[in-house]
Amino acid sequence: MLVTNILSSHHANSQTRELVNAFNEELAKQGHESFTYDLYADTFQPVMRDDDFNQFMGKPLPGEVIAIHEQLRRSDVLTMFYPVWWNGMPAIMKGWIDRVFAKGFAYDYGADGTRGLLTFKKVCIVATLGNKKADVDPRLEESMRFINETGIFSYSGVAETEQHFLYSAFSDEDTKATTLELMRDMARRC
Numbered sequence: 030m031l032v033t034n035i036l037s038s039h040h041a042n043s044q045t046r047e048l049v050n051a052f053n054e055e056l057a058k059q060g061h062e063s064f065t066y067d068l069y070a071d072t073f074q075p076v077m078r079d080d081d082f083n084q085f086m087g088k089p090l091p092g093e094v095i096a097i098h099e100q101l102r103r104s105d106v107l108t109m110f111y112p113v114w115w116n117g118m119p120a121i122m123k124g125w126i127d128r129v130f131a132k133g134f135a136y137d138y139g140a141d142g143t144r145g146l147l148t149f150k151k152v153c154i155v156a157t158l159g160n161k162k163a164d165v166d167p168r169l170e171e172s173m174r175f176i177n178e179t180g181i182f183s184y185s186g187v188a189e190t191e192q193h194f195l196y197s198a199f200s201d202e203d204t205k206a207t208t209l210e211l212m213r214d215m216a217r218r219c
């Protein structure tokens with residue numbers, strides 16, 4: 030089984046990065062292969078421009094996007110690890126979706142409507158938040174879940190989207206240990 034992770038983490042001392050590392054370690058123990066796109070470290074360019082719009086004209090996409098498509102076609106599970114910024118995903122992650130989930134790759138449409146084209150067994154989303162859960166209006170998490178599951182992945186043909194919104198996940202040692210175990214459990218269920 031191949032799991033491809035998309036990671037948005039702008040610094041080395043990042044809880045989001047520590048979570049993907051724990052997830053990958055457990056995947057390896059389970060005999061699974063994983064590959065991580067580290068968007069900041071890879072200096073991914075998230076702004077849609079120029080040849081990115083070729084998707085709407087039936088022309089070839091930029092080579093870097095085609096290479097990501099080839100990696101994703103080989104993958105059984107896709108994950109996204111990111112810190113919540115202003116109640117959504119960071120711009121670099123949103124830009125990755127904009128550019129990579131192109132017409133003809135993630136979805137297509139014609140006279141009979143739209144159809145999703147992605148074939149992942151499942152998608153897992155791990156989003157970290159600085160706030161405590163009690164301090165956040167629950168409708169914000171509901172809206173993030175809804176956009177991810179219905180607006181992006183179900184639209185693109187994915188039947189199962191597992192989401193974890195982790196509030197103050199490293200606030201104390203017990204919470205941190207529980208959170209890391211959750212990542213290992215997610216890996217065992219891939």
Ligand SMILES: Cc1cc2nc3c(=O)[nH]c(=O)nc-3n(C[C@H](O)[C@H](O)[C@H](O)COP(=O)(O)O)c2cc1C
Pocket residue numbers: 038039042043044045046111112113114115116117157158159160161
């Ligand atoms: C620009 C920005 C916006 C943020 N917005 C939110 C937010 O909407 N809700 C929240 O709980 N935390 C918010 N935070 C806190 C981050 O979610 C938190 O710092 C992050 O989860 C820590 O993960 P990291 O160690 O991997 O960077 C924000 C942080 C930044 C820098």
